[in-house]
Amino acid sequence: MTSLQQVIAHASSRNIGAELYDFAADLFPICRSITGNGLRQTLQAIGARIPLEIHEVPSGTPVFDWVVPKEWNIRDAYIADDQGRRIVDFRDSNLHVVNYSIPINARVSYAELKSHLHTIPEHPNWIPYRTSYYKEDWGFCLTHEQLQKLDPDGQYDVYIDSSLEEGALTYGECYLPGQSEHEILISSHCCHPSLANDNLSAISVATFLAEALARQNLRYSYRFVFAPGTIGAITWLARNKDAATRIRHGLVLSGVGSADKFHYKKSRRGNSEVDRAAAQILRHLSQAGSCLEFSPYGYDERQYCSPGFNLPVGCLMRSVWGTFPEYHTSADNLDFVHADDLAEAWCVCLGIFDVLENNCAYRNLNPFCEPQLGRRDLYGAQGGSHNIAEVIHARLWVLNFSDGNHSLLDIAERSGIAFPVIQATADLLVRKQLLVAVGEESLRREQSHASEAVLTFNTTSTFR
């Protein structure tokens, strides 16, 4: 069993789901935005768990076609009736204020107020989530029931104690060096206020992934980016064009805590190794996940997959943005995410990393006819409850296709046998001296003897 498979196996005893849920719950009340103290507070909480470098990028900094915006902070906000009663109150839910609202303190008519209000008539007791990052404005979000109780003839006090000033955009980065400088990127947006699935679920899963991976000795280096959506990813890319060239595989994580099945949106390349690794893991889940073709909208894979970068970065989700009614509403709360679903997401990510960590090509040292499995005690299951036929089939598949040109992932795809079984089989066959790993070096040197081959880093292209 690989080290990551061991981590996955130990997850249940550890009750990782409860830990993931509790961390998301701790962060839930904070009013985050694309800048400001809520974002900083969130990153500090993450930094308490994993080694996190926190970056502050001043307002006004040009980042590609964009400019880092002013920093927004908010302390209080309400709509009060003529008797001074707070009928819409930021203290009840930070969704009540349009994110990035400029300060206001005024008495306004119902008509004027209404032009600044947002509701969801179809879900009359849900509060929508709205933002106005790039147009200076103010507004309130409320339930449709609240709206309907307002008096059209009334006057209302609107009060938003916010600030929009020169400051900084904050993001956090956790870098875990591995044997190779080639990187796996995990990116989660962390700009949403009290929304549980989108995206505290992914923030929590990413944090605990970093925590788990930090204890391992891995082939790849891992980089976790916690940044506000769009502008944060753009800022990170603008400041890390070199680091971006080292990204071999990447996952944007979002909405991974709800009960929906998994959805993986492929990278722009469409058949990169991470796309195939994710498809491989999703295929063998008890509730098989679905793969979606790349499209240039969604989450921050939009930036990583912009044509200048074209990085092999996909997006792992359970619920897909914009397709479920709770999306961007107060119904995306702590009841909408579940410990078990978070735990499974954490395992799925580790499973994808496990494929990427262990995917390489081998060479069968007895390529002429099958080796005699029986005399090596390989014609039965070894110490386990595995399906015997599958175990033997896996051995035959790995032996037959280990011609130096097929990776373990190729073999898993073609055989329909799950990657961990194929990988364990390759390990066993290496121990039995029937197989040797093939590195780039030996692939290039035509005359090299298989026995001299060393396992070095293999790029995706090696395996295709």
Next chain:
Amino acid sequence: MTSLQQVIAHASSRNIGAELYDFAADLFPICRSITGNGLRQTLQAIGARIPLEIHEVPSGTPVFDWVVPKEWNIRDAYIADDQGRRIVDFRDSNLHVVNYSIPINARVSYAELKSHLHTIPEHPNWIPYRTSYYKEDWGFCLTHEQLQKLDPDGQYDVYIDSSLEEGALTYGECYLPGQSEHEILISSHCCHPSLANDNLSAISVATFLAEALARQNLRYSYRFVFAPGTIGAITWLARNKDAATRIRHGLVLSGVGSADKFHYKKSRRGNSEVDRAAAQILRHLSQAGSCLEFSPYGYDERQYCSPGFNLPVGCLMRSVWGTFPEYHTSADNLDFVHADDLAEAWCVCLGIFDVLENNCAYRNLNPFCEPQLGRRDLYGAQGGSHNIAEVIHARLWVLNFSDGNHSLLDIAERSGIAFPVIQATADLLVRKQLLVAVGEESLRREQSHASEAVLTFNTTSTFR
């Protein structure tokens, strides 16, 4: 909106359908064949509307494996009973005479007569259409009802006042020069007598296409060939081997006036740009059309797609030859075609030309991350009733895939968004200085700056 899109948009106000129908109706009574005065008269009528060069190729001229046949003309024909009554009369329908019948004037028995008669028992009041171009013979086509009224003991006068003599094969050609000498070919057979869908529908549509295109300044040159089926296309190809090398895209038009949905038969190449352009247009019709694989039978695409030429020429139809009962019968009359269906065929052709005219690759000038659409007023719909999500999606698709390697047609195919929306989006983004067209020249010069790129002619292969 492109100039061709404007032509399409103006079609309804112009009532193009009625014009197309009326022109077909004018030509309907003429007795056409693969040679002769009916064919000449038809070409003269076309030449009254568009600049048409009429060619006369003498009988006996070798054309590849064939020889231009003798010229056939007919003035009158009938079968009369013993009381001199014309019971089958050419004046009622020119289908009554087997096309290319040699002259005869004789009294014959029922038995002898019958061996020269053709009917359709399943459709007892329809007259079949028959020819005998390459075997000198005579015959009559009649309804099965007419046949059944004949007296088996009777004697009949058969009279065909035709001539089959040295003469010429006539065809017409309309050449509309464009910016490039590369050509789009439109070919319609015009050898059938009074059959409306096959092929007056296509003759009329082609004529009005030439009329419309003659007023435009276009990228491609257009060549319209009006020639008898098979021998006419062969004759044209034999005399125009050089011109054929300039054909970049081509459409054989036939049977485009009936109520059936559109069918596009692919060129022998199977994935040429015209194949993809036609598929693109048919996909987005309110009643989506179907694409058919190439086969070496059908209409004159057989000749254009013969292996020595292998031109990228497909065949656009509504009803597919041989698959509908009215095919090659008197039921393919002016009731079988409709102004609306003709108008739609004319628009579909223009739509295909519009794709070909405007298909090229662009380069995103801000390839690193998305450009900020909001500050360019590109994050909402612009002055229109378009679906806002689609409009924004189109912008993101065009920006993301404008890497110099994807054509607009590639992007339309991959995004599922109709070509005109993609094309208009590219135009808008060029105006917004976010995009620049890529020409062959800049594609070849690796170091060239995108801003220097000029839009030159792009062959299909550039985009694949």
Next chain:
Amino acid sequence: MTSLQQVIAHASSRNIGAELYDFAADLFPICRSITGNGLRQTLQAIGARIPLEIHEVPSGTPVFDWVVPKEWNIRDAYIADDQGRRIVDFRDSNLHVVNYSIPINARVSYAELKSHLHTIPEHPNWIPYRTSYYKEDWGFCLTHEQLQKLDPDGQYDVYIDSSLEEGALTYGECYLPGQSEHEILISSHCCHPSLANDNLSAISVATFLAEALARQNLRYSYRFVFAPGTIGAITWLARNKDAATRIRHGLVLSGVGSADKFHYKKSRRGNSEVDRAAAQILRHLSQAGSCLEFSPYGYDERQYCSPGFNLPVGCLMRSVWGTFPEYHTSADNLDFVHADDLAEAWCVCLGIFDVLENNCAYRNLNPFCEPQLGRRDLYGAQGGSHNIAEVIHARLWVLNFSDGNHSLLDIAERSGIAFPVIQATADLLVRKQLLVAVGEESLRREQSHASEAVLTFNTTSTFR
């Protein structure tokens, strides 16, 4: 009609099915194994019909990763009750003894006996077939009903008069030289005792194929290998590495006498010419067969398709191993196979060979436009009951795609017209001087004139 098509056509008059069945029935009683006299006796019977070279490979000979085992022979075996009655008797069925059982002569308790017994509880009156080639052991196979009649308190005499000693592994080889030294391999395992479908069916079909092919003058050389499964194929390959390089196409035959539809398991290459030829033949059977993807388990294609050889060898079956209840039981008897099914298998193999023998590319000598079929009397059916439209379509398909790059198999696949029709069409068009066969030589010489082309040997790769 090709010579092989004539052989197929004559099969029914010859009653080949009865001959195939009778030969299988003659061999049925023999107790075969992977070595020994039963195997020798079987090969001698084959050798009485076709020129067969019989090879004896001494025990202990290393063959790749394996070693030729000791030779096993058996004369008698039984389990007797305390009254000396043979209650399980080798003379009733040679399946009663675990194949390769070592000798024993002992009185044992029910408990000890039971650990050496094998039954099929779901099919209580069938005897299973079991082997113990590589672990020295003894055992009996019996019906579950027999087992249930044993007395748990009883003592039993077990007697196996076998020998396991230094000797030889025997296999037979029939080589039929053709015009080319390139070979088609037909391999059938012949190590199973009284099992009719697996594999007397294939032994019989292969024998009669060799008999039929021996009388023909063929393009390819044919090599038939009759060898024990796994170790026999490995032994043959170890001793024939050179011959293996001459194998261009190959079929492992097994289980071809049962009533199931045909199944063809593709070679590891997945799209080799034999894979396509088999698919072509199976597609046009009255009960269309199915193609299965390659997997590294099954019959001796496992060895031929091991990565060091990677030969284009597939496996033709009716019933697929392991998927039907009679597999490896006494129910795979002479009632389970049928003369008609054997005859059809023989014809299917000949059909596949016919494709391989006659598959080559042609060049249309009139590539510019269609040749005029009418004046060559090619626009109607010629002397036959064939479907006229198909016949003419076949001519057009062959003419259009005979550009030197498409083989007849390519054309059959693309047109959907059966290979023999396409092949006969090519023959006719050659006779009509419209087509000329293309050989490797002329394909390589770019300037060569088509009329100089000679038909030489074409490798598969030429046609892809």
